[in-house]
Amino acid sequence: MNGSALHQTAADCAEELPGAQLEYPFGPDWEVYKVRGKVFMLMTEVPGRPVVILKADPAEAHALREQYSHITPGYHMNKKHWITLESGEGVDKKLIEELVTDSYLLVVARLPRAERPVDPHTYGTGTRAAREHGR
Secondary structure (H helix, E strand, C coil): CCHHHHHHHHHHHHHCCCCEEEECCCCCCCEEEEECCEEEEEEEEECCEEEEEEECCHHHHHHHHHHCCCEEECCCCCCCCEEEEECCCCCCHHHHHHHHHHHHHHHHHCCCHHHCCCCCCCCCCCCHHHHHCCC
8 A cells, every 4th residue: 555545544534533623733833633622643755755643552552553654653753542544565555544533533532422323332343442342
C-alpha cells in the first residue's frame, strides 16, 4: 500500500466513526480527527512520507513496533501512548482500520459517559484489541 492509499484508508475509516470530526488546527498540512474535541488521529507528511499518527495502549504500541518496521513511536507526540504508521510491507487495509478504530475507542473510553458517542466496550468488537480482551 502506498502513502496516499494509507491516508485515504485511514480517513475513510475515521469518517465512519460516530462523532468523529476532521479539523485543521495546525494548518492545511495536518489533518486532525477528533471525537468530542479529543484527538484520536493525525495525518501529515514527514519529509515527504505520508504518515498516520494514532493513540495506542502502551503495551500494544510496544508490540506493534516490534512486529512492524513501519510502525514507530508517535511523531511529535508522547512516544509511550502514540504510534506513527507509514505505508509498507504488512500494512494493509485491515491493519489500518483496526489501528484507527482502536485509537478512537481509547479516546472515547476516557470521555465522561454522557459524552461518549458509543460504548467503547461493545463498539467495534471485531477489532484486534477487542478480540484480545475477549470482548
